[in-house]
Amino acid sequence: MVRQRELPILGRTPLSRPTPGAPSPPGGAPGIRAAAAPGPPGERSRNGGQALRVSRDGVEQRIAALEEYAAQVREADLRYQELQQIQRLAEGNDEALDLLARTAADALAVAEIEAMAKEAAIVAKTFSTALDRASAAAVIALPTRATA
Incomplete structure (x- = not known):
C-alpha cells in the first residue's frame, strides 16, 4: 500500500484535494506556482527546485499508487479466470458423474x-441330470425293440 505524505508546500497529499487555506495562484495548480513565486533570485531557484521535487514526488506517488492498483487488478483477473475454469470443470464434472453412474450401472448389470x-x-445341469435319469429309467422300464 502506498503511503501518502503531507507535502509542506502544497498543504496536501498528492492524491487529495488542496487543504482549505493553502495558497492557490490565479489560473494555476494550487501550491505549484506559489512555491516558485517571485522573490530574490537565489530564493526563486531554490523554491523552483523545491516545487519540481514536490511535483516529481507527487507524480512518483501517483505512479506507485497506479502500479499497486494495476497489480490488484491483475490479481483479481487471475482469480476470476480460476473461478471460470472451476465452473467449467464443474459443468464437465456433471457429465463425468453421469458417465460414472452409467458405468456403475453397467458393472451391476x-x-x-x-x-x-x-x-x-445349474438349471441346465439339473435338466441334463433329469434327462439322464429318465433315459436310464426308460431303458429299464420299456422293452427294447428286439424283444418286442
Whole structure:
C-alpha cells in the first residue's frame, strides 16, 4: 500500500484535494506556482527546485499508487479466470458423474448377468441330470425293440 505524505508546500497529499487555506495562484495548480513565486533570485531557484521535487514526488506517488492498483487488478483477473475454469470443470464434472453412474450401472448389470448365467448353468445341469435319469429309467422300464 502506498503511503501518502503531507507535502509542506502544497498543504496536501498528492492524491487529495488542496487543504482549505493553502495558497492557490490565479489560473494555476494550487501550491505549484506559489512555491516558485517571485522573490530574490537565489530564493526563486531554490523554491523552483523545491516545487519540481514536490511535483516529481507527487507524480512518483501517483505512479506507485497506479502500479499497486494495476497489480490488484491483475490479481483479481487471475482469480476470476480460476473461478471460470472451476465452473467449467464443474459443468464437465456433471457429465463425468453421469458417465460414472452409467458405468456403475453397467458393472451391476454384468454382475447380475453373470449370476443369471450361473443359475442357467445349474438349471441346465439339473435338466441334463433329469434327462439322464429318465433315459436310464426308460431303458429299464420299456422293452427294447428286439424283444418286442
